Amino acid sequence: MGTYVLKRIITIVPIFLLATLLTFGMINLSPVDPAEAYFAAAHIQATDEMLEQKRHEFGLDQPLFIQYVNSLIKVGQFDFGISYVTNKPVWQEISARLPATIQLTIGSLLIAILVSVPIGFLAGIKKNSGMDHLSRFLSFIGASIPSFWLGYLLIFFFSVKLDLLPVEGIGTWKHLVLPSVTLAFPLIALYTRLLRASVLENLQESYVLFARTRGVHEKIIMGKHVLRIAISPMITGLGMNLGNLMTGAIIVEAVFSWPGFGRFFIEAVFNRDVPVIQGYVLLAAGIFLTSNLLVDLIQMYIDPRISRRGRQYR
Amino acid sequence: MKAKLRDRLKSQKVIVICSSILGVLFLITLFAPWIAPNDPIAVNLAHKLQQPSWDYPLGTDHLGRCTFSRILFGARISLGFAMLIFVSALSIGLIIGIVAGYTGGWVDQLLMRLGDGLMAIPSLLFVLGFVGIWGAGLKQVILGLILVQWVYYARVIRGMVLSLKEQNYITAAKISGSSTWTIMKKHIIPNVLPSLAVMGTLEMGWAIMNLSSMSFLGLGVQPPTPEWGAMIHEGKSYIRTHPALMIYPGFMIMLVVVTFNLLGESLSERFGVKRR
Numbered sequence: 297m298g299t300y301v302l303k304r305i306i307t308i309v310p311i312f313l314l315a316t317l318l319t320f321g322m323i324n325l326s327p328v329d330p331a332e333a334y335f336a337a338a339h340i341q342a343t344d345e346m347l348e349q350k351r352h353e354f355g356l357d358q359p360l361f362i363q364y365v366n367s368l369i370k371v372g373q374f375d376f377g378i379s380y381v382t383n384k385p386v387w388q389e390i391s392a393r394l395p396a397t398i399q400l401t402i403g404s405l406l407i408a409i410l411v412s413v414p415i416g417f418l419a420g421i422k423k424n425s426g427m428d429h430l431s432r433f434l435s436f437i438g439a440s441i442p443s444f445w446l447g448y449l450l451i452f453f454f455s456v457k458l459d460l461l462p463v464e465g466i467g468t469w470k471h472l473v474l475p476s477v478t479l480a481f482p483l484i485a486l487y488t489r490l491l492r493a494s495v496l497e498n499l500q501e502s503y504v505l506f507a508r509t510r511g512v513h514e515k516i517i518m519g520k521h522v523l524r525i526a527i528s529p530m531i532t533g534l535g536m537n538l539g540n541l542m543t544g545a546i547i548v549e550a551v552f553s554w555p556g557f558g559r560f561f562i563e564a565v566f567n568r569d570v571p572v573i574q575g576y577v578l579l580a581a582g583i584f585l586t587s588n589l590l591v592d593l594i595q596m597y598i599d600p601r602i603s604r605r606g607r608q609y610r
Numbered sequence: 611m612k613a614k615l616r617d618r619l620k621s622q623k624v625i626v627i628c629s630s631i632l633g634v635l636f637l638i639t640l641f642a643p644w645i646a647p648n649d650p651i652a653v654n655l656a657h658k659l660q661q662p663s664w665d666y667p668l669g670t671d672h673l674g675r676c677t678f679s680r681i682l683f684g685a686r687i688s689l690g691f692a693m694l695i696f697v698s699a700l701s702i703g704l705i706i707g708i709v710a711g712y713t714g715g716w717v718d719q720l721l722m723r724l725g726d727g728l729m730a731i732p733s734l735l736f737v738l739g740f741v742g743i744w745g746a747g748l749k750q751v752i753l754g755l756i757l758v759q760w761v762y763y764a765r766v767i768r769g770m771v772l773s774l775k776e777q778n779y780i781t782a783a784k785i786s787g788s789s790t791w792t793i794m795k796k797h798i799i800p801n802v803l804p805s806l807a808v809m810g811t812l813e814m815g816w817a818i819m820n821l822s823s824m825s826f827l828g829l830g831v832q833p834p835t836p837e838w839g840a841m842i843h844e845g846k847s848y849i850r851t852h853p854a855l856m857i858y859p860g861f862m863i864m865l866v867v868v869t870f871n872l873l874g875e876s877l878s879e880r881f882g883v884k885r886r
Contacts, residue, residue, distance in 0.1 A: 314727025319739070326743045440867035442819055442839070444826045445860030448846060452853050539732030546738070547823055562827060565742035573742040581730045 304592055308585045315581040316371060319574050320364050330354055330570055337380035337567045376575030381567050386575040390557055396466060397545050397556030403476030404483065404541070405534075411480070412487035416530075417523060419488070420495025431488045438485025443544055447478040447551035464553040475552045479544050483537060490533045494526040528595050535591025539584035621876040628873035635866065639686040648676035650683040651834045671841075671855055672848060673834075680836035681858055687837045688866065691752060692817035696810055698756045703763025704806075708794060710764065711771030722768065725761040733758040734820060741829050751830040755820055759813065766809065770802045804881040808874050815870035822863050838863050 323330070331350035335342035342350075355363055370377070376386035419431035454474060455463040462471050498504065499522065507517045546558035553559070557576065564572035638645065647665065653673045660670045668677040710718040728736065737754035744750045774780060774797070783793050822839025824830035831837035833844060838859035845855030 310723070311726050311730050314723060315730040318724075318727045318731070322740060323743055328743065328745070436868055436871060437864075440815065440819075440864055440871050442822060442826075442842075442860060442863045442867075444823065444839075445842060445856070445863065448842070448849055448856050448860070452849055452857075456850055456853075539735070543732045543734035543738070546735075547827065550827060561738070565738050565829065566746060568742060568745065570743055573739045577731055577735055577739040580732050580735050584732060585730055 300596070301593065304589055308589055312581060312585055313368075316368060316578060317364070319577055320367060323570060323574065324360065324363075328568065328570075330356065333568045333570055334380045337569055338383075371578055376578070377571035379564070379572050380569045381564070381572075386571045389560065389572065390575060390579065393555065393557040393560055396554060397542075397549070397558060399472065400475055400479060400545055400548065400554060400556060401541055403472050404479035407476055407480040408483035408487055412484045412491060412530075413527075416488040416491030417495060417526075420492040420499070420526070421518060421522075423496065428492070431492050435485040435489040435492075438481045438483075438488075441481060443478055443482065444547050444551050446481055447474070447548060450474045450478060451551075466555055475548050475554055478551070479541065479548045482544065483541070486533055486537065487530050490530045491526060494529045495522060498522050498526045524598065528598055531591050531595050531598070535587045538587040539580060542580050542583065617879070621879045624872055624876040625880065628869045628876070631865075631869045632873070635685055635689060638682055639689050642682045642686050646676070646679035646682045648679045650675060650679040650836045653834075668858055669852075669854060671845065672852075675834075677841075677855065677858060680841060681838070681862055683836040684838045684841060684859060684862065685866075687831060687835065688818050688822065688863070689814075691821055692814050695752060695755050695759065695817040695821070696813050699759035699813070700763055700806065700810060702756070702760040704767055706760065707764040707767025708771055708798065711768035712775065712790070712794075712798075718768070721764070725764060728758060728761050734823070737820070737824065738829075741824070746829045748830055748832065751821065751824045755817060759817075762813075763806070763809065766805060767802055770805065771798055774798055774801055804877075808878040808881065811870050811874035811877060815867040815874070818863065818870070819867050 329347075329351075331347045331354060332342070334350055334354075335346070340346075351357055355366060358366075374387050376390075378384065379386055379389055382389060415427060415431050415434065419425070419428040422428060451463055451474065454461045461474055462468075465471055503521060504517060507521060508514075542558075545556060546561055548554065549556045549558035550562055561572065561576050563569075564576075647667065653675060654670075655673065657670050658672055662669045665676075668681070671677055671680070706721055710721040731739075736758050737751065740754035740757065741747075741750045744753075780793060780797055783797060788796070821830055822837065822842075825837050825839030826843045828840075828843060831840045833840055841859040842856045845852070845859070848855050
């Protein structure tokens with residue numbers, strides 16, 4: 297088990313390096329000169345001399361390989377450079393806005409789990425029941441509804457028509473409701489679907505038959521055995537979706553004027569604020585890979601058969 | 611057995627319904643200029659923010675443009691670009707997947723590791739980053755969406771090629787002297803097609819959704835071009851007084867994406883293809 301954990305941790309490193317290489321390549325292949333982008337973002341009319349000096353400051357006159365290694369060392373120390381627009385370190389900008397985004401993410405995860413576990417589980421146990429139809433409906437609508445549109449629909453009904461909840465901004469728990477529900481919707485779709493399929497699959501397993509022949513009460517079989525194992529693909533889904541959650545948050549933050557990092561990121565995209573963009577992309581890749589790892593480890597703890605099977609990294 | 615037959619009939623019914631909806635949409639995209647009652651980009655401030663009427667079936671927006679015509683033309687943009695993204699991503703993925711799976715060795719390793727690196731970055735974030743670095747614009751958005759999407763095709767196709775390569779009939783074909791190209795064309799491509807059809811259908815929904823998300827953020831299709839995401843972007847300021855402006859285009863996005871997803875689902879049941 298120890299070796300499996302170690303192996304999984306080691307597989308992450310080259311993948312993260314590849315992601316850094318990709319972003320580095322993306323920046324270097326682009327027709328934009330970072331020095332020019334810097335002055336453009338800061339609204340400064342630059343002379344050739346100033347450009348030359350900036351290029352030297354950014355280390356652009358060094359060979360590509362050295363530039364890459366230098367950027368890698370900096371990334372390793374959470375140093376993503378300085379934002380062209382605000383002139384503050386990118387990490388400082390990220391960490392100032394991250395709490396709001398995390399609040400939103402956790403809120404939506406909670407909603408998603410609270411809704412999808414009961415629906416998915418009951419739908420799986422009773423195929424073709426009313427609950428099953430509800431779960432199928434939810435998983436189709438949730439996967440197909442554009443989150444920005446859902447956000448505005450919610451604003452229209454709950455804020456404009458019923459005047460129950462605030463339209464935008466951050467503050468009380470009331471501000472959190474609409475954005476989290478919007479962000480949670482696609483997750484509800486995915487988790488309900490995963491849990492339903494996994495429950496259906498587990499009901500065919502011989503351990504269920506065995507427990508039944510032993511005369512174990514159906515409620516105990518379902519609650520203790522099936523649910524515990526069936527929930528495992530959902531946990532994988534959780535880990536794999538953390539990345540989507542981060543991008544989903546960008547759109548939801550734009551709709552609800554939520555002062556998290558997503559909104560800042562969109563501004564950075566418009567301003568060509570390369571360090572901010574690079575910093576957030578790499579951070580997201582890091583979070584995505586780490587959460588996948590954590591999820592694998594949690595799964596192994598819940599269902600020890602996994603490490604014995606020597607589950608391959610997907 | 612009976613239940614299976616029933617499921618099968620049901621999935622066939624869904625396939626027929628979804629295909630008809632998409633067929634109608636396809637006709638709309640073809641004949642939009644003849645069906646649309648008004649010019650979708652003609653500004654007429656005298657008629658701004660009107661309620662539905664005979665001249666303007668769904669009313670007008672803040673610039674007096676016919677919402678109904680804009681939605682019809684929007685189908686053209688959304689479906690057209692989604693198709694472009696799908697075909698390009700599929701072609702790249704098909705070539706890379708077959709090359710990687712068939713040649714193996716370091717070529718395979720290199721291509722697949724490149725894919726791993728790409729997949730480590732959440733896809734929409736990659737597109738946003740790409741657009742941010744290469745400059746905002748429709749071209750960049752489309753290119754970015756293609757760049758993140760080929761990986762999925764390449765991986766699936768590579769896996770299928772790898773397992774097909776071991777089949778006896780491929781060995782037999784090789785021994786009997788078929789060229790690599792013939793083997794690809796006659797044996798490998800027909801075998802991967804059903805999976806590709808399923809993936810492609812789901813991909814169309816994905817592409818439409820993401821393209822409209824980018825346009826909504828103001829990065830993809832730019833006004834005055836009628837695109838559903840961009841229409842919501844423009845209509846959102848009138849949510850208190852004229853919610854219809856953002857409700858119709860959003861409904862269209864949802865309708866099309868649901869249809870593609872349902873179709874993909876039913877196709878995968880019909881052909882026994884596993885979803886990714």
